[in-house]
Amino acid sequence: METFKLYNGVDMPCIGFGTDRTFVFIRKNILAGMVDFLKDITIGHGYHWKRDTSIIKIVKKAPQYDCHLFDTSSAYGQSERVLGKCLKKYSRDEYFIVTKLSNQEQREGDVRKALMRSLKHLNVDCVDLYLMHWPQTDTYLECWKQMEQLYKEGLARAIGVCNFKEHHFEELMKSAEIKPMVCQIESHPLFSQNKMLKYCKKNSIQMMAYTPTGRMDKRIRESEVLRTIAEIHHKDVAQVIMRWHYQRGVIPIANTTNLEHLQSNMNIFDFCLEQSEMESIDNMNIECRLRYDPDTVDFTKC
Structure with a gap:
């Protein structure tokens, strides 16, 4: 797996897998967990159960298919536990773990406690990258100061937002003493975020992209530009889009429940897009955000 080097010298894989929210592990409140499970297999036709078990299968196999970067969050249900359980058969240097400080944890105000809980769930001594999930008003500045201290202590090899x-x-x-090393934001052909990319590059901040294929929106899926390329x-x-991100210097985090799709997402290093093709994809941008806007979102609901 090729890597991008962060400004502090840490090598980060250039493409990764996002686990998203998972539910399979029993929670501390066993009754609530069983109620959720029964609702899922009856009313929900087992959607979450099927999805979660497929994610477990993918994570266990992923390093064998050259996927070594895993993105999760304490806000993603039992996702950290899934990674901690599934990756324990691999040596620690075979995978790069990214997790996040949730908005609820920001409001609680104890970042050290939050990270230690994540480390326990992930079954690691330190995370490779610890991110602040959202710039929550009135909490993010103070929480960043705490993240800086945890970074200095070696509990995270890199920190970002x-x-x-x-x-x-x-x-x-x-007020920051340490500049964020990474910025993860929504980015895809309908919402390229080229201005933020320029800002990040100017300030030596590595940009990551979530929702990198725009959830295969119809405007992307049926695009003549992308189909032709x-x-x-x-x-x-999807491979063309992932390659577009890579050639922009952006790390895409893709989510899938299909092992074949994971393999396909990783298979983007045997071709190169021409400059004219890169520009054609750039020109698809219509500033269409598919996820939350950090300036207007209700931080208690994300």
């Missing part, structure tokens, strides 16, 4: 806009960075840097390179549309 998610869902920041330029004004959040400017406010943070008024895919045919030229004998690839599918």
Whole structure:
């Protein structure tokens, strides 16, 4: 797996797998967990059960298919536990773990406690990258100071942020001692975030992309631009998009419940997009955000 080097010298895989929210492990409240499970297998036709078990299968196999970067969050249900259980058969240097400080944990105010809980669930002594999930008003500045201390102690090899806009960075840097090493934001052909990418590159911040294929929105799935490029390179549309991210210097985090799709997402290093093709994909941008806007979101619901 090829890597991008963060400004502090840490090598980070250039593409990764996002676990999203999972439910399979029994929670501390066993009764609530069983109620959720029964609702899922009856009313929900086992959607979460099937989805979660497929994720377990994918995570166990992923390093064998050259996927070594795993993105999760304490806000994603039992996702950290899934990773901790599934990756324990691999040596620690075979995978790169990213987890996040949730908004609820920001409100609780004890970042050390939050990270230690995540480390226990992940079954590791330190995370490779610890991110602040959202720039929650009134909490993110103080929480960043605590993250800096945890980084200094070696509990995280790198620290960064998610869902920041330029004004959040400017406010943070008024009091920060350590500049974020990574910024994870929504980015895909309908919402390229090229302005934020330029800002990140100017400030030596590595950009990551979630929702990198735009959830295969119809406007992406049926795009003549993407279809034509895919045919030229004998690839599918998702592979073209993942390659577009890579050539921009962005780390895409893809989510799938299909092992074949994971293999396909990783198979983007045997072709190269021409500059004209890169520009054609850039021109698809219509500033269409598919997820929450950090300036307007209700932080208690994300």
